[in-house]
Amino acid sequence: MKSSKLEIALVQTSLVWENPKENRQIIAEKIKEIKPSTDIIILPEMFTTGFTMSPKKIDFNAALETLKWMKTISKEKNAALVGSIVYKEETKNYNRLYFVEPSGKVSFYNKRHTFTLAGEDKVYTAGKEKLIVEYKGFKICPLICYDLRFPVWSRNTTNYDVLIYVANWPKKRILAWDSLLRARAIENMAYCIGVNRVGIDALAYEYPGHSSAYDSLGTLLSFSDKEEVIYATITKEHINTTRNKLKFLEDKDLFNLL
Template identity: 60%
Template sequence: MQQNNSRLKIALIQSSLHWENPNANRDMFGNKIEQIEQDVDLIVLPEMFTTGFTMSPANIDIHEGVITLDWMKKIATCKNSAIIGSTVFHDNGNYYNRLLVVKPNGEYESYDKRHTFTLAGEHEKYTAGTERLIVNFRGFAICPLVCYDLRFPVWSRNTENFDVLLYTANWPTPRINAWDALLKARAIENMVYCVGVNRVGIDEVGHLYPGHSSLYDPLGGLISLTEKEETIIVEIEKEKIDLVRKKLRFLNDRDHFTLSN
């Protein structure tokens, strides 16, 4: 694919997951990615796409994070696309809900989920991250975050003039209205495209997931949303971001602040 600095085509893969079975999930997503006939720039997978939202990371072999990273590198090279998703990752004796961004040239960057989900006890099993990540890819600046991060607008705040907020998630049915509302709000307040990729199906502990993977434009307009297991292709335009920000200079009036742990 020729690089296009004005448009970015994104594949959102909404799927059920095999519980704590990295091999089965990699095979499944490999097949789904192989079936993408269009050239895309970016492929986005759900949160913890190799295991489901497990609170038993010790059940997962400590090498699986590296195995998944190597798998993502092969996919990125083969498809000439960047690929994003979070996975259980063991590093220096700690477990992380680590989001990986792998580019076609094999380079990668990572982000450890900042807001671990205390309602499920995630904070007791996984070490929280402390640094936000901004990825520059094919002319777009992307801020990738993970699930519960969506509820915290200060952490999502557009202080670096990025173009895209991207959330990968396991967000259950009882709170899906919040998912929809917050994705829209994050797009509006940050004047960005906002991407959310959720899963579908029922996990091993009985949580039901309704999908609602979606894309909102910089004014909060809904571009695409799906409730079924499928891959949807969406496209974003740099020109639209620039025009909206030039006409409506809301970011110029934003509050300035610093974060401390």
């Protein structure tokens, strides 16, 4: 069913290192308190483990259990659930984002830009395809963390309405996170929503949150730097009005990724 607006919950949470079961329990308690009017619930990158570079430590069945859990939560809350996890497929590991709908429909996206600075490219296979999800009349493009630094990959060639980034983005580079989220919104004339974690991981990296939502003009709609759930409301009217008045997307350069 199409809608003229979406209510989105950004779950900014700390994560227990490499412990899918405990993270699911903690996050489930937070989700219980989310407004019943919520349409989409967004979790951080690798929300069951933290940003681990040791996928071998994560039991293969953990991903299957998490996907089952996501389906249950989505149905109970009547809201789509979005977040990435460690996923194993035969001999390959992926940083895989799932977009799970209340109907049981599941879409996924494998992180395209693996974070070489942390050696993610050595242990996770990079994805090759972008995902566009059509949900309640909105076209949504979900991406993961390091993808934020590469504007060509997120380029709005399909007239999507919303960009979503899930992340484990550290404090030392948080200025880039803040700046690039706003830039992605402006250049793509789309809502841009970023959900980051908080807390300190097992490798002593600190995460300050800064989960936020921007409209298509780069106006900040929501922001937090503490452990909590925040909300953003997005509307079709804003997208349509802005794009009809400011036809910047029609002037974009035409080229293809090789």
